[in-house]
Amino acid sequence: MATVDLTTETFDEIVSKDGIVLVDFWAEWCGPCKRFAPIFEQSSEDKTEIVHAKVDTEAHQELGAKFGVTAIPTLMAFRDGVMVFNQAGALPGPALQQLVEAVETLDMDEVRAKIDEHDATEH
Template sequence: MAVKDVTDSDFKEAVLNADKPVIVDFWAPWCQPCKRIAPVLEQFSEDRDDVEFVKINVDDNPTTTLNYSITSIPTVARFEGGEITQQAVGALPKAQLSQQLGL
């Protein structure tokens, strides 16, 4: 399964109303650290079918970015039941990302 793009308009349905945990990558195309962790998240998405993986471009989707007070990217957050339960900030190594996101 690939990491899907979400937007302000479908964030609620895709993430908050999901029936399983969702890992959300808050990123931007100009962000080099974001580009470094993208393949790691793709790999996680291939290995895990009990968790959804999505990404949201912070430049194009300011409402969601502001709603969750995202001030640094990459920020990767685990949502369960419509709430952030775990979060990782920065281009962390795969093992550390896994640990901080409960993967």
């Protein structure tokens, strides 16, 4: 499956679905983004059950701001609508593969329990 371009209008709809969505925040002028692009594209071909999406931070600055993206590329992973990973910097292929495997094996009930616990201590 090829990568999907996300916009402000489509972002929430795509990342809130069940399953895994990887989001690459990038810009045309960004050298590291251009080096990461083929790695991300290869992952989309290898792992067709995972949505691989891209956000052009120049065209959709409000999305970058919403998620506090201050450096690009920034990679985020969502599973079942929950952000489970957020890191700036281009990953090499093996590291991206490890990330995907880690997200696939997450116990989402445990993740949600930790979020609830964290939210309870914040109030």
